[in-house]
Amino acid sequence: MPDSTSPCPAPAPASSCSSCDAWLGLPGMRVLDVTRDEDRLVVRVESVPDVAGCPVCGVVAHAHDRHEVTLVDAPSFGRPVRLVWVKRRYVCPEPACAGGTFVEQDDAVAAPRALLTTRAVEWAVRRLCREHASIAGLARQLGVDWNTVWRAVRARLEELAADPARFDGVTMLGVDEHVWHHVDQRQRGPKMLTGMVDLTRDEHGRVHARLLDLVPGRSGTVYGDWLTSRGEAFRSGVKVATLDPFRGYKNAVDEHLADATAVVDAFHVVKLATGCVDDVRRRVQQHTLGHRGRKGDPLYGIRTILCAGAENLTDRQRARLHKAFAAHEHHVEVQIAWQVAQDVRALFHTPNPAKGRAAARRLLKILPTCPIREVKRLGRTLNQWAEPLLAYFDTDGASNGGTEAINGLIELHRRIARGFRNRDNYRLRCLLIAGGLTP
Numbered sequence: 385m386p387d388s389t390s391p392c393p394a395p396a397p398a399s400s401c402s403s404c405d406a407w408l409g410l411p412g413m414r415v416l417d418v419t420r421d422e423d424r425l426v427v428r429v430e431s432v433p434d435v436a437g438c439p440v441c442g443v444v445a446h447a448h449d450r451h452e453v454t455l456v457d458a459p460s461f462g463r464p465v466r467l468v469w470v471k472r473r474y475v476c477p478e479p480a481c482a483g484g485t486f487v488e489q490d491d492a493v494a495a496p497r498a499l500l501t502t503r504a505v506e507w508a509v510r511r512l513c514r515e516h517a518s519i520a521g522l523a524r525q526l527g528v529d530w531n532t533v534w535r536a537v538r539a540r541l542e543e544l545a546a547d548p549a550r551f552d553g554v555t556m557l558g559v560d561e562h563v564w565h566h567v568d569q570r571q572r573g574p575k576m577l578t579g580m581v582d583l584t585r586d587e588h589g590r591v592h593a594r595l596l597d598l599v600p601g602r603s604g605t606v607y608g609d610w611l612t613s614r615g616e617a618f619r620s621g622v623k624v625a626t627l628d629p630f631r632g633y634k635n636a637v638d639e640h641l642a643d644a645t646a647v648v649d650a651f652h653v654v655k656l657a658t659g660c661v662d663d664v665r666r667r668v669q670q671h672t673l674g675h676r677g678r679k680g681d682p683l684y685g686i687r688t689i690l691c692a693g694a695e696n697l698t699d700r701q702r703a704r705l706h707k708a709f710a711a712h713e714h715h716v717e718v719q720i721a722w723q724v725a726q727d728v729r730a731l732f733h734t735p736n737p738a739k740g741r742a743a744a745r746r747l748l749k750i751l752p753t754c755p756i757r758e759v760k761r762l763g764r765t766l767n768q769w770a771e772p773l774l775a776y777f778d779t780d781g782a783s784n785g786g787t788e789a790i791n792g793l794i795e796l797h798r799r800i801a802r803g804f805r806n807r808d809n810y811r812l813r814c815l816l817i818a819g820g821l822t823p
Contacts, residue, residue, distance in 0.1 A: 408427070408429065409503075410503070411492070412432055412490065412492070413429045413430070413431055413432070413469075413490075413493065414429065414430060414431075415428070416428040416429060416430055420463075421466070423463060423464070423527075424465065424466055424527055425460060425461065425463050425465045425466070426466045427457070427465060427466070427467050427468065428468040428470060429467060429468070429469055429470065430469070430470040430471075430472075431471075431472070431488060431490065436472075436474050436488060438474075438476040438478065438481060438483050438486070439483060439486060440476070440482060441476065441478050441481040441483060443476055443477060443478045443481065444477075445474035445475060445476050445477070445486070446474060446475055446477060447472045447473070447474055448473045448474060448475040448485060449472075449473050450470050450471060450473065451470075451471055451473065451487075452468050452469065452470050452471070453468070453494075454466055454467070454468050454469075455467045455468075455469060455493075455498070455499065455500065455501045456500045456504055456526055456527070456532070457501045457503060457504050458501070458504045458507035458526075459507075459526060459527075464525065464526055464527030464528075467501055469493065469494070471487050472487070472488050473485055473486070473488075474487070474488065498536065499528075499532055499535075499536065500526075500528075500532070500536040504526065504536070505537060505539075505540050506540075508522045508526070508536070508537050509537060509540055509541070512537065512813070512817065513816050516796065516797065516800060516817070517800075518800050519533055519537070534809070538812060541812040541813075541815070541821060542812065544815075544816075544821035544822075545815055545820075545821060550596070550820065550821060550822065551596065551614060553584060553621070554582045554584055554596070554618065554621060554622060555584045555585075555621060555622060555624065556582070556583040556584045556585065556591075556622070556623065556624040556625075556626070556782060557582065557583065557596075557622045557624070557626070557641075557644075558580070558582075558626045558786060558787035559578060559579070559580055559581070559625070559626075559633050559784075560579055560581070560627075560628060560784060560788065560790075560791060561576050561577065561578050561579070561602040561630075562576070562577060562579065562791050562794065562795075563575050563576060563577075564577050564798070564804070564807070565803070565804070572805065573600055573807060574600045574601050574602075576600075576601060576602035577598045577601075577602075577807075578598070578599050578600075578601060578602055578607055578610070579597070579598050579787070579790065579791070579814075580595075580597050580598075580599075580607075580610060581593050581594065581595055581596060581786060581790050581818075582595075582596050583624075583782070583784075591785075591786045593786030593787065593789055593790050593818075593819070594790075594819030594820050594822065595790050595814060595815055595818035595819065595820035596820055597610065597820070598810075598815070603632045604631070604632030604633060604635040604636040605632075605636075607632070607633050607636040607637075608635075608636035608639060608640050611636065611640040611641065612640060619641055620643065622641050622643075623643070623644055623645065624644060624645050624647060624779050624782050625637045625641050625644045625645070625646050625647070626648075626649060626782050626783055626787070627647075627648065627649065627772075627784065628649050628652045628784060629648050629652050629653070629656070629765075629769050634646060634772070645775050645779055646771070646772045646775060647775045647776055647782045647783070648772035648773050649783050649784035649785075650732040650783050651783065651784070651785065651788070652784075653728065653732075653766070653773060654725075654728060654729050656728075656762060656765060657724065657725040657728035657729065657762060658691050658725050660724070660725065660758045660759060661690050661718070661721045661722050661724075661725045662687070662690070662691075664717055664718050664721040664756060664758045664759070665677075665683050665687065665718050665721075667758070668714050668715060668717055668718055669681065669683045669684065671714060672712050672714050672715075682707070682708040682711040682712070682715070683708055683715065683718060685704065686704055686708045689701050689704065689705055690705075690718075690722055690725075693726070694726050705722075717756050720754075720756060720759065721756060721759055724751065724754075724759055727743075727747060728766075730743070731743055731744050732776070732781070737777040737778070737780075740777045741774055741777040741778075744774055744777070745774070747766070748763070748766055748767050748770055748773075750763075751763025751766065751767075790818045793814075793817055793818050794814050794817075794818065797813060797814070797817050798810075801813070
């Protein structure tokens with residue numbers, strides 16, 4: 385029932401009130417009466433009389449008697465609502481018909497044998513998706529238990545998830561993994577799930593990320609099997625595939641998306657460079673002072689500043705940085721590693737793709753020759769991912785950022801639900817809140 389604050393006069397039981405019918409919001413239904421039972425509203429309705437044909441033979445049937453069916457409707461006026469549908473029972477006059485009698489049905493009001501009205505189910509689905517609600521919270525508002533709400537919602541989500549149209553038009557595909565539980569794998573299966581995300585840009589070049597699927601495991605085989613199951617039409621439509629620097633996913637892209645351009649995520653490339661700075665700082669700290677970083681140590685005091693972009697530093701932070709670099713001759717290694725990380729970060733902020741590509745090629749050439757072993761290791765790693773790294777400049781800055789945003793939504797709803805024990809329920813909830821059930 386729609387939320388409304390407009391008064392509705394109580395109609396006489398023998399007739400229908402047009403304002404009540406409009407307030408009800410169910411075409412073809414009219415209100416008989418509205419009462420308040422304890423803390424809930426009870427609305428008795430019936431369908432507008434019409435010709436009914438026998439579902440078996442099609443002969444015009446006659447109304448035989450009536451019976452009432454009580455349904456859970458969307459809350460209204462801050463109270464749970466019960467919709468009492470006074471259904472007509474019809475009898476087929478054709479003697480040879482095997483149909484006999486039947487009861488009127490209207491899927492716009494409620495599905496056959498349903499406990500919730502169609503409107504209540506849609507109300508619950510919208511609030512799960514848009515308002516970040518919990519099933520328990522929706523159950524309280526509807527005045528029913530958790531299982532009643534979830535059974536109705538799950539049926540609707542399974543129907544949407546089975547729609548093949550939601551995979552249409554995917555030209556940019558992202559992939560990432562996340563941990564969905566932290567208990568014994570013998571109880572709930574693999575801890576890691578691989579998520580596939582649609583990162584296709586709209587006509588304005590903006591990405592509206594939506595989750596396409598979640599499958600158990602984290603490997604190239606898992607990703608490859610999912611791509612195979614989608615069919616050739618889907619795979620041929622994917623032109624760009626973004627991924628983290630994980631060799632398993634890259635192998636799956638090479639094997640199953642041969643016509644797509646693989647792009648390694650810029651964030652993870654910068655993270656590798658920042659991790660290199662941290663490794664050099666720890667090694668130099670141990671070498672010069674003989675212990676791990678402590679309060680008052682020059683390098684330990686700038687550990688967070690080393691992770692920031694140079695353009696974001698204040699004058700005070702710059703002074704602290706240079707003071708720490710000058711505190712010992714061996715700190716020059718940290719300074720060099722920090723400058724390398726800034727150069728890697730600057731690649732993805734270059735306004736001109738051609739200049740960015742040229743700078744990236746220069747870094748890929750000189751980093752493996754650096755005498756600092758951590759920087760040399762970074763150079764070897766980046767060279768292994770040289771082609772997906774350089775592809776960033778040919779795809780207008782394609783990245784896995786939308787995939788990481790989807791992971792953030794998933795984490796939010798896992799906290800709201802206080803965790804999940806059923807992976808199928810988890811998948812459906814994640815698909816709903818991350819836009820995966822909307823073509």
